[in-house]
Amino acid sequence: MTIKQYDAVVIGAGFAGLYMLHKLRERGLSVRVIEAADGVGGVWYWSRYPGAKCDSDSIFYNFTFSEELYKKWSWKDRYASQPEILEYLNFVADELDLRPDIQFSTRVKEASFNNDIKHWEIYTDTDETLIAKYFISGVGCLSTTNVPPFEGSETFKGEQYHTGRWPHEKVDFTGKRVVVIGNGSSGVQAMPEIAKEAKELTLLMRTPHYVAEARNHPLSKEDQEKAIQNYEDIRDSFSTTPGGIRMFTTGKSATEFTEEQQKETLEHVWTTGGLALGSVYPDVGVNKETNYVISQFVRDKIDEIVEDPEKAKMLHPDYYITTKRLIIGTNFYEIFNEDHVNLLSLKDNPIERIVENGVALRDGIIECDVIVYATGYEAMTGSLLKIDIQGRDGQSIQDKWGDGRDVKTYLGLTMENFPNFFMITGPQSPSVLTNMPSAIEQHVDWIDRCIEYLEDNNLQTIEAQKISEMKWGKQCDDLANSTLFPHTNSWYTGANIDGEQRGFVIYVGGLNNYKKICDQVADNNYEGFSFEKAHANVVIQ
Structure with a gap:
């Protein structure tokens, strides 16, 4: 068995993994990205079905962290097709010279936090053990396929x-x-x-x-x-x-318009095309009357x-x-x-x-x-639960989350008992209710800033406090319960997986508000987290 040591190990070479690699490498850290496919792309590597396209306007479906990178690429269509998105992600990997730090055709089988050395031990299907201070998931919300177990x-x-x-x-x-x-x-x-x-x-x-x-x-x-x-x-x-x-958006409820005005506006949205049916009246997710008008x-x-x-x-x-x-x-x-x-x-x-x-x-x-x-994915939690990830004292994510819908996180980014483990667009974050590159950039930037704080302050670990998880879970639930979302069985709630417990595991308050909350936590020296100081006598063998 080969043993290799890095500052950080990242799972996945889609949008999330590529940007996370770039940020941490700029910070001077040694990083290894583990990717199951033989190329970059994440979900866009696999989803090659006829007609596959993104559902955000392509001019938004890209990275914006680098103006130079942004201006080097032009999209061909309003909605980019799978081949073009995959071409774009390969372009990013080449422009930023990311491939040398990505290990393709490799899966993470299990990972465990070693409390003695305060590092993660990550085991791959290529018989390697990777040891890293930071362990980051970029597996995506929609990457584990759901094939119903039809008999025969x-x-x-x-x-x-x-x-x-x-x-x-x-x-x-x-x-x-x-x-x-x-x-x-x-x-x-x-x-x-x-x-x-x-x-x-x-x-x-x-x-x-x-x-x-x-x-x-x-x-x-x-x-x-x-x-x-x-x-x-x-x-x-x-x-x-x-x-x-x-x-x-009109910025107003449908109830503030006459039926004729509603019809005229909705005809405009239908003719223009795209996702605006969900934004034309901002109370569509909370007001049954508005929702009925659009439905x-x-x-x-x-x-x-x-x-x-x-x-x-x-x-x-x-x-x-x-x-x-x-x-x-x-x-x-x-x-x-x-x-x-x-x-x-x-x-x-x-x-x-x-x-x-x-x-x-x-x-x-x-x-x-x-x-x-076309039966979809084990959304939100499925990809994480497929890996045996164990925190302190051998507690697995499966133990912590039950069947995957009793989710416990802080900010959708971290978990109590899982030090230095971060999730990009994890459950209880805005994730799939947003333009995914937007959410990914926000998450990666926050994780990068957090790691900078740890390194600058000689801290070995950061870990969510249990009370922080409880408060965040209640905040997410209270927000969801003030909307119409919980009234519908969907892959948002896990209802597409037969036999799975239902649970709404997305923060619905909007990416703008979510970012403010995350930034405030960081501004307050990572309020709601516990830390361990680095010790010089810790030896990694």
Whole structure:
């Protein structure tokens, strides 16, 4: 077994891991990033399904910490596609010369805090032990795929794919009968592309979702130059807006407008495209009346687009809009007007098993040549729980969090009993309710500042106090319970994983307010944390 020592070990080489590596290396620390894939990109390395795109405008979906880096890159489209995002992250890795400190094709199997030497011992599947003072997770919120354990899946004689683990080579659907299970973001984005080739396409849908039109389009040279000129404003939006991104808003409740004014504004938002349905009236997440206005507007749009009234009704969502992630798609509803595209509700006719020639439902078999699982991820906590991470006295994250929804953190960044362990966009932070690069930059900057404080003050460890965790958990719960979010079963609450306990584990107060709280903690010499002084007699062997 090989033993190597670093100041910090980071898991993951996506947006979070790349920026964390850059910041700590600038600080003069020795850093090793461990990445399971054979290249950078994180979730964008794996999610290569047809139609994969980000759902933030591309001019915001990048780093802003370096003006020079920002101005060297121009996006091609309003919403960047997976290949372009992966190209961008490779560009960043090359511009900052990050690859020498990234170890690819390697997984962290387990990690434990050694209380004698006050360091983390990290074990990989390449039979290495890495010893580090700081251990940082950049595993991402949506990186562990959820494939429901359907009985008989191993007997299927056709092709099977998960949107989150798509092959590198193109999948040819020409002339094939395709079943898509799930209609979250990946299913909504993939189906119009698959429909162009497939002989027959059937969506097996458990819950219909609200889908806003992307209105994607190439960015003109003028658009690209304007984005570069607006660098300061775009960077400012990362920390001064609830979602880390400038969005169209009236700034008022829908109840303050007449029905005619509501319709005119919502038509404008629908025609313009994007996520503005979630920001046009800022009380959409707390006011049932406002929420109904927007929700019903989308249901009416579905009725306008989908010609078959029965199919249109099946596609009507019945939950509060924005309490599940608003999906951005292109011509999703339109494909249900095509003769070769079918729609079946799993609520009325559930899957019983996979058979060799298709999917067996309670009321019959859907024969197919290809099954696409668009069944999402074990969101928020799944990737961390897949690793055996043990803090003081052998306490694991599984012990601390139970089945993953009884989350206990301080600021979504740290945990009691896990010294010098930091989570980038962890549970109980704003994470998936924001533009992810915005949240990542804020988290990495805070962690970097914290490590600077420890190094400058000769401190060996920092650890959240138990009372701080309790207060933060209550603050997160109180905020969530003042909104409509807890009323809806979603992957936000873990409801997409059968048998998992429900729990809302996201800070909903906005990235701007969250940043103020985190900065105040740091300004007050890391109020709510405990420290251990560095001791010269600690020997690492």
